[in-house]
Amino acid sequence: NAGVTQTPKFRVLKTGQSMTLLCAQDMNHEYMYWYRQDPGMGLRLIHYSVGEGTTAKGEVPDGYNVSRLKKQNFLLGLESAAPSQTSVYFCASSRRTGPNYGYTFGSGTRLTVV
């Protein structure tokens, strides 16, 4: 089982460049999430999706866009990268909420914006 797969694993961007991070899950999970993790800030939710074709803003959505055209894929886009977006990005998925719905995370994308 692949679980949650993120690509790419590493990337260096110049300020103003754009890129798309791909998250794919093979667990038939309904819910998917994008978080960023920064030292001293913990994991912060960027955007999330509760099903195919739906997306919603999280805690820190500015500068990012997302799309969920297929249930198994959740894309995170940076239209014009800024140094403040240097971070480790984690995608996660979960089945519908219930008592024990805990997330499965991908291995992360380390992004540096110079």
Added chain:
Amino acid sequence: RKEVEQDPGPFNVPEGATVAFNCTYSNSASQSFFWYRQDCRKEPKLLMSVYSSGNEDGRFTAQLNRASQYISLLIRDSKLSDSATYLCAVNHGSSNTGKLIFGQGTTLQVKP
């Protein structure tokens, strides 16, 4: 005040010691609670859910105190391999979107 707070540590303990971490949350409507383990430069992995009555998984015990709004993780007989960062996570109030709010994590270093 942050919605979910943890003491970042680090907690430095000898092998075989018992260590406990607490995590406080601010939203009394929260219903789901979790502990995750994160190794250096790796993704968080679910360690255990936290049930109202408390639950145990081997050397790990998780408890929930709704009145004081905190969850705890107790690790008995610490191993070198337990060295990691432990993140608590709480669902976003009564929301049914599955959103989790994470604490900053508590770093544990187990020494020989």
